[in-house]
Amino acid sequence: MEIRKICIVHLNQIGDLVFSLPLLKALRDNYPRSTIHSTIRPYMIDLLSHSPYINDLIFRKGGIKENLLLLRELRKNRYDLLISLSNSWETLCLTTFSRAGIKAGFEYFPWDFSLDIKEKVEGHRGLYNNLKLLKKLNIDVEKKDYVGLLTLPPRDDSGGVGRFGRYVVISPGTSIRRRAKAWGEEKFVDVIISLKERYDLNPVLVGGEDSKEVNDKIIDILKQKDVRKKVDHMENLSGKMGLKDLCYLLRDADLFVGVDSGIMHLASSFDIPVVGIFGPTDPFYVGPQGSRSTVAREEMECVPCYLKGCEERVCMEKLEANKVLEACERVLRQ
Numbered sequence: 001m002e003i004r005k006i007c008i009v010h011l012n013q014i015g016d017l018v019f020s021l022p023l024l025k026a027l028r029d030n031y032p033r034s035t036i037h038s039t040i041r042p043y044m045i046d047l048l049s050h051s052p053y054i055n056d057l058i059f060r061k062g063g064i065k066e067n068l069l070l071l072r073e074l075r076k077n078r079y080d081l082l083i084s085l086s087n088s089w090e091t092l093c094l095t096t097f098s099r100a101g102i103k104a105g106f107e108y109f110p111w112d113f114s115l116d117i118k119e120k121v122e123g124h125r126g127l128y129n130n131l132k133l134l135k136k137l138n139i140d141v142e143k144k145d146y147v148g149l150l151t152l153p154p155r156d157d158s159g160g161v162g163r164f165g166r167y168v169v170i171s172p173g174t175s176i177r178r179r180a181k182a183w184g185e186e187k188f189v190d191v192i193i194s195l196k197e198r199y200d201l202n203p204v205l206v207g208g209e210d211s212k213e214v215n216d217k218i219i220d221i222l223k224q225k226d227v228r229k230k231v232d233h234m235e236n237l238s239g240k241m242g243l244k245d246l247c248y249l250l251r252d253a254d255l256f257v258g259v260d261s262g263i264m265h266l267a268s269s270f271d272i273p274v275v276g277i278f279g280p281t282d283p284f285y286v287g288p289q290g291s292r293s294t295v296a297r298e299e300m301e302c303v304p305c306y307l308k309g310c311e312e313r314v315c316m317e318k319l320e321a322n323k324v325l326e327a328c329e330r331v332l333r334q
Helices: 014-019 021-030 042-048 064-077 089-096 127-136 176-181 185-199 209-225 243-251 262-269 314-318 321-333
Strands: 005-009 035-040 056-059 081-084 102-106 117-119 167-171 202-205 255-259 274-277 293-296
Touching: 005 021, 005 064, 005 089, 014 021, 014 042, 014 262, 021 035, 021 127, 035 042, 035 064, 042 056, 042 243, 056 064, 064 089, 081 089, 089 102, 102 127, 117 127, 167 185, 167 262, 185 202, 185 209, 185 255, 185 321, 202 209, 243 262, 255 262, 255 321, 262 274, 274 321, 293 321
Parallel strands: 005 035, 005 081, 035 056, 081 102, 102 117, 167 202, 167 255, 255 274, 274 293
Antiparallel strands: none
């Protein structure tokens, strides 16, 4: 069967979309003349709007009415190959009735019954499993990491990043959804003060609107602990930036320090120095992939636990600031 039209249904999170970039590149490399569409949540438009690997974006807004409109568009396009990277019942139902010639995705009983080609998810969702699915589809893959694959829209201005001087992006990432991955606010403060003293890096805190309260708390603790007033410039940009401006901020940073999150993977995709703080998740499957990226974690028998049934979060509690600082020193020497 000739593959002329391809559609990829992406997952909803930033990190998962970044992990899908090698898959998009592999599809473009193997089917250079084919039309490739990506189905994404609207808020992620800036991450793919200028990608050389796709021809067009289709937005998945959610809700019964919007899903029916999306299904009508999928059916009208009559794709030769449709790949669902999401195994939610909603996306697999869309896949089932899409009228695509070949439907591929991941096992999720019973909603995966219509998939012609399916792969079992091993460990955590991410690039590793995407590559397994491509192998099952007999699609060759040359680029097996996401570094350098993100093409940004044109930037209207610098976003004022020049006012930061040399800076480190700090991403605590402690939204409700990621609470089990949270690291202590006082430990972040210790890292911030030490990075200022040793490398003259100004802290820029980022995150969604749901991170603003925690980031404000970090700034309050910083003002109390920084008795010598070494940190004379800091910013809390949580909830104040769109994805495009965030990407430019990350790309131009001297260092990134943050928990396992989509923002961490955005930073790593630009191959800047990155320290990912890990506890319950497994860096083998979801670790940063840049050549100047590393992971700080506490080795324990119970990790990774994939956030299942652990209230104590011992792995994050035992990880001290000194270990994160050592990781910062390693990547800054590279």
